[in-house]
Amino acid sequence: MIDPRFDTHLDEVRSRPRGIKWGRGGPDVLAAWVADMDFAIAEPIRQAVIGMWEISDIGYSLRANRLGPVLAERGSKLWGWDLDPELVVPTADVLQGVWNNIYVHSDLGDGIAMQTPIYYPFLKAVTDTKRSLVDNPLLTTDESWALDIDGLRAVIDDRTKILLLCNPHNPSGRAFTIAELEALAEVVAERDLIVISDEIHADLVFPGATHTCFATLPGMNERTVTVTSATKAFNLAGIRTAVAVFGTPALKETWDKTSSFLLGHVNTPGVEATIAAWEDPGAQEWLEGLMVQLEANRDRLVRFIDDLPGVEIRSPDATYLSWIDCRALPIQGSPAEYFLEHAGLDFSDGQAFGTNGPGHVRLNFATGPSILELILERFGNAVAALG
Ligand SMILES: Cc1ncc(COP(=O)(O)O)c(C=O)c1O
Structure with a gap:
């Protein structure tokens, strides 16, 4: 059972107009780049503010x-x-x-x-x-x-x-x-x-x-x-x-x-x-619930990538960021640019991260499971289209 606090859907994130994560790409793009999460904040924090x-x-x-x-x-x-x-x-x-x-x-x-x-x-x-x-x-x-x-x-x-x-x-x-x-x-x-x-x-x-x-x-x-x-x-x-x-x-x-x-x-x-x-x-309890969802997302992502030819991932033991090696894919130039252009997926471009960065993308998996599925579906299709 998904904890409803972390079951964010696409219409919700699209209804928040002020953030760069979803704002920069437009309505057809799925955002998985900057380290913002798609979850509503903990209730005690909301009340405090x-x-x-x-x-x-x-x-x-x-x-x-x-x-x-x-x-x-x-x-x-x-x-x-x-x-x-x-x-x-x-x-x-x-x-x-x-x-x-x-x-x-x-x-x-x-x-x-x-x-x-x-x-x-x-x-x-x-x-x-x-x-x-x-x-x-x-x-x-x-x-x-x-x-x-x-x-x-x-x-x-x-x-x-x-x-x-x-x-x-x-x-x-x-x-x-x-x-x-x-x-x-x-x-x-x-x-x-x-x-x-x-x-x-x-x-x-x-x-x-x-x-x-x-x-x-x-x-x-x-x-x-x-x-x-x-x-x-x-x-x-x-x-x-x-x-x-x-x-x-x-x-x-x-x-x-x-x-x-x-x-x-x-x-x-x-x-x-x-x-x-x-x-x-209450905020600490929220964090514990968050970690359960992030772990489920991480495991889903890792299983998915493990089955995807030409793409490699090492399971992160912390953060909601994953570093994905796309160097074996037949892509000319930056994989992040390829996925943005051909799949509407906004990942962080590995080449900004210095040595051993080119050929990688960073994927932020701090999102609702239904959004993660949409991201994975587009990702899988874009990789399959490379033949
Ligand atoms: C390792 C690390 N340090 C710092 C930051 C940014 O923190 P701030 O916005 O407080 O400068 C981030 C944001 O993703 C980060 O991942």
Whole structure:
């Protein structure tokens, strides 16, 4: 039985006119690209935001300083992460946390290491800030992906200052094991790196895998800034509220060199939505229901692709994103362009994700099962048409 909260149908998503996910393609296109979900938000979050508008309580927020304590309690309960609430700084979004941490913790030309293929704004963060990419491609294994620790040691040089970690990893959907992250931590300590750990997908880990906060590894807290938000797991991408969590006062002092007036101040509805998401038991119950549906969608997708000749998938153990290898298909150019043009399917184009990206598409499966079926049907037909 499908949980009615996650049984979204096409007419519903088409009736929401404000989002880019469904808006950019037009009425004949099925959207499975940007990391927005097609589900209605959790009721306690909806109530929190509606309640403030109803009584016109939308002035400057008094409650931004609740984000630290609320996250500290949740982090400790879910991941054994004992963060200091005083070292939690609100940001406009997670990527602001990434950009500004790069600015303050490194200099022009310094190296930033990351595991490619990678969520493409990470690559842009390097070029925008005029740093240089220290490319550490993931290794493929039969079933999944693995960190290339020896490869990382080989590419890091004296100018490498930062490891920009995507944990869990987008687009592969890997939730790295503790053993893998410990091996990574060894390199970080050896080479004296600062880690910016993007843990925005931490809540979206499927049974059988676990999330490990990088800051909880021995010796890593004092080197790590964790950037995260409630927006991916609770489907709130537009609220523009996130946090940067500093392991030590010294890391935060470096960040504080940038004026808060330049970074901007918090969005009052965003703060309320985030507090409700992280604190309200009803939101946590919604998240548990969400994970059941996402797991069913993932399994359906993987079974479908496994039967599709010329296309390969490795089952993601976290996130609602899947990375699909189309290199064996007889397509000239980008598979994402082919599927958009010939099947009206809007996937993310793998070539934006750096090394080993070309020839892949990223498919977002956070949608109602009936919409997923429409996507798979078009996908199967477009592959079959290639002969
Ligand atoms: C790994 C990762 N980090 C950051 C973001 C974007 O977060 P924000 O909109 O808060 O900048 C996304 C969005 O998909 C993401 O997947």
